[in-house]
Amino acid sequence: MVFETSKANAILTILQGCNNLTRLQKIQAHVIVNGLQNHPAISNSILNFCAVSISGSLPYAHHLFKHIQNPQTQAWNSIIRGFAQSPSPFQAIFYYNRMLFDSVSGPDTFTFSFTLKACERIKALKKCEEVHGSIIRTGYERDVVVCTGLVRCYGGNGCAEIARMVFDNMPEKDLVAWNAMISCYSQAGYHQEALRIYDNMTNENVGVDGFTLVGLLSSCSHVGALNMGVKLHRIASEKGLLRNVFVGNALIDMYAKCGNLDGALEVFNGMPRDMFSWNSMIVGFGVHGFGDEAIYFFNQMLEAGVRPNSIAFLGLLCGCSHQGLVEEGVGFFHQMSSKFNVKPGIKHFGCIVDMYGRAGKLEKALEIIGDSPWQDDPVLWRILLSSSKIHKNVVIGEIAMRNLSQLGAVNAGDCVLLATIYAGDNDEQGVARMRKLIKNQGIKTTPGWSWIEVSDQVHRFVVDDKSHPDSGMIYQKLEEVTHKATMAGYVKDKSQFIFHGSCSEECLESSSTYHSEKLAIAFGLAKTPEGTSLRIVKNLRVCRDCHEFTKFVSQAFNRDIIVRDRLRFHHFKGGLCSCRDYW
DNA sequence: CTAGGGTTAG
Numbered sequence: 001m002v003f004e005t006s007k008a009n010a011i012l013t014i015l016q017g018c019n020n021l022t023r024l025q026k027i028q029a030h031v032i033v034n035g036l037q038n039h040p041a042i043s044n045s046i047l048n049f050c051a052v053s054i055s056g057s058l059p060y061a062h063h064l065f066k067h068i069q070n071p072q073t074q075a076w077n078s079i080i081r082g083f084a085q086s087p088s089p090f091q092a093i094f095y096y097n098r099m100l101f102d103s104v105s106g107p108d109t110f111t112f113s114f115t116l117k118a119c120e121r122i123k124a125l126k127k128c129e130e131v132h133g134s135i136i137r138t139g140y141e142r143d144v145v146v147c148t149g150l151v152r153c154y155g156g157n158g159c160a161e162i163a164r165m166v167f168d169n170m171p172e173k174d175l176v177a178w179n180a181m182i183s184c185y186s187q188a189g190y191h192q193e194a195l196r197i198y199d200n201m202t203n204e205n206v207g208v209d210g211f212t213l214v215g216l217l218s219s220c221s222h223v224g225a226l227n228m229g230v231k232l233h234r235i236a237s238e239k240g241l242l243r244n245v246f247v248g249n250a251l252i253d254m255y256a257k258c259g260n261l262d263g264a265l266e267v268f269n270g271m272p273r274d275m276f277s278w279n280s281m282i283v284g285f286g287v288h289g290f291g292d293e294a295i296y297f298f299n300q301m302l303e304a305g306v307r308p309n310s311i312a313f314l315g316l317l318c319g320c321s322h323q324g325l326v327e328e329g330v331g332f333f334h335q336m337s338s339k340f341n342v343k344p345g346i347k348h349f350g351c352i353v354d355m356y357g358r359a360g361k362l363e364k365a366l367e368i369i370g371d372s373p374w375q376d377d378p379v380l381w382r383i384l385l386s387s388s389k390i391h392k393n394v395v396i397g398e399i400a401m402r403n404l405s406q407l408g409a410v411n412a413g414d415c416v417l418l419a420t421i422y423a424g425d426n427d428e429q430g431v432a433r434m435r436k437l438i439k440n441q442g443i444k445t446t447p448g449w450s451w452i453e454v455s456d457q458v459h460r461f462v463v464d465d466k467s468h469p470d471s472g473m474i475y476q477k478l479e480e481v482t483h484k485a486t487m488a489g490y491v492k493d494k495s496q497f498i499f500h501g502s503c504s505e506e507c508l509e510s511s512s513t514y515h516s517e518k519l520a521i522a523f524g525l526a527k528t529p530e531g532t533s534l535r536i537v538k539n540l541r542v543c544r545d546c547h548e549f550t551k552f553v554s555q556a557f558n559r560d561i562i563v564r565d566r567l568r569f570h571h572f573k574g575g576l577c578s579c580r581d582y583w
Numbered sequence: 584c585t586a587g588g589g590t591t592a593g
Binding site for chain 1: 584585586587588589590591592593
């Protein structure tokens with residue numbers, strides 16, 4: 001077929017400036033009048049606009065595509081890309097399959113990129129592996145962009161190790177590829193690995209941008225790596241990235257999660273803000289138990305014209321609950337639906353149950369669960385059990401456990417909580433029953449660990465850890481620390497296994513010796529200058545013995561020790577803890 | 584002459 005080149009070129013130019021569908025349809029009429037509807041570049045351009053542009057129309061693109069005879073690779077790419085970024089990415093896979101099996105046009109790097117995006121979004125690991133195979137067969141496995149897509153796709157499907165293998169095999173890596181690897185680790189929870197990638201990166205001289213910093217800062221938040229975070233803050237400042245909201249928000253979160261709310265506030269005050277910025281501040285105050293501040297920031301957010309979403313309320317309610325602001329919390333809870341049109345989710349109900357429970361109103365907490373749509377979920381019952389522990393209430397504790405049991409959801413932590421309640425009631429048989437339950441039912445325990453950051457390195461410890469290179473020194477130091485703490489008044493909880501108030505799942509892992517945070521504390525004391533604060537992050541809740549230990553250590557060594565456990569922050573200072581021994 | 588990487592909660 002012969003086309004009139006000058007007319008075709010004119011139409012292509014007009015198409016490039018097209019920004020809405022009505023206009024496109026007028027151009028299309030023009031195309032038909034001139035007999036150019038089968039001109040490849042023109043039909044591709046129209047198709048691409050419809051499939052990809054925000055003002056396009058995917059259903060219309062779908063319609064157009066059906067009428068193309070023998071679509072070329074570019075046309076397939078447009079339709080695959082359109083569906084990959086649409087609410088139904090599986091359609092992209094459908095077109096990819098058709099392209100491979102029914103079409104003479106072969107896939108290229110673009111095809112693979114878009115298809116991988118779709119696999120990532122719908123979590124299609126099998127398809128990802130299959131596409132990976134095709135990439136190797138067609139010889140595209142050396143392409144940086146395609147490999148970056150593979151890294152993300154494997155990472156998003158929970159295969160960080162395979163993502164890393166693809167990454168390591170890339171013949172050349174640019175900044176985007178490095179950033180993808182960092183965010184893959186960070187989102188998969190491999191925070192130490194994410195931070196380690198940064199060291200490799202600096203050796204390779206690829207530079208750093210906002211994306212790099214955001215991924216790294218997110219990992220710093222999770223492991224409480226304040227020193228590293230501060231270093232990244234400095235880099236952001238040098239590179240003029242402090243006005244980048246993504247970077248700013250990641251910094252706010254990092255400071256808040258590392259227990260430095262002043263730092264968070266300082267960043268917050270010096271940047272353009274969006275909903276994330278407000279939420280990070282509110283959540284930050286909330287998890288530290290500063291309800292008044294969370295409420296203040298919530299109101300400021302409203303004044304700034306930002307509509308609160310469910311996360312803002314989560315932070316707000318968490319703060320109210322930990323500070324004991326029951327009336328305020330319940331008020332906000334009702335306003336969620338009545339005033340802000342935010343539907344309370346299970347987590348919000350959890351805050352309310354916790355709020356009443358913590359305040360000692362256990363019957364009211366029980367009533368809330370009964371009125372909630374989540375009686376069949378273990379989460380709320382578990383919170384009730386935890387409240388029963390704080391108030392040593394055997395009756396409600398047993399009700400909570402019975403419900404957990406009926407749901408088949410009893411875990412080791414639950415048994416420990418109830419055993420602790422029994423122990424406080426001097427019910428040795430009750431404790432023995434819980435111990436037996438765990439043993440006979442083979443209930444799984446979560447392995448406990450603690451992180452501590454010393455200079456730029458994050459060190460991780462488990463119970464009775466001997467794997468650290470400085471292990472010998474650490475145990476020696478621990479003896480000294482225990483001795484000094486004892487001189488200050490610490491009495492070791494000698495009972496084996498959750499008697500007389502020990503209450504962490506970590507107590508199940510070992511009948512004696514040292515929980516992970518004691519090792520982290522000893523290491524921190526040995527490796528940091530006198531007077532500096534120690535920051536520890538652990539994945540389980542602190543047990544009574546370690547809590548007492550840390551209080552006396554903070555006094556004996558005159559150190560602030562900030563422990564972030566699974567649920568909240570404990571600021572130890574001068575022999576006292578900010579949780580006032582309620583947790 | 585169409586690609587790839589970003590923050591809160593969980």
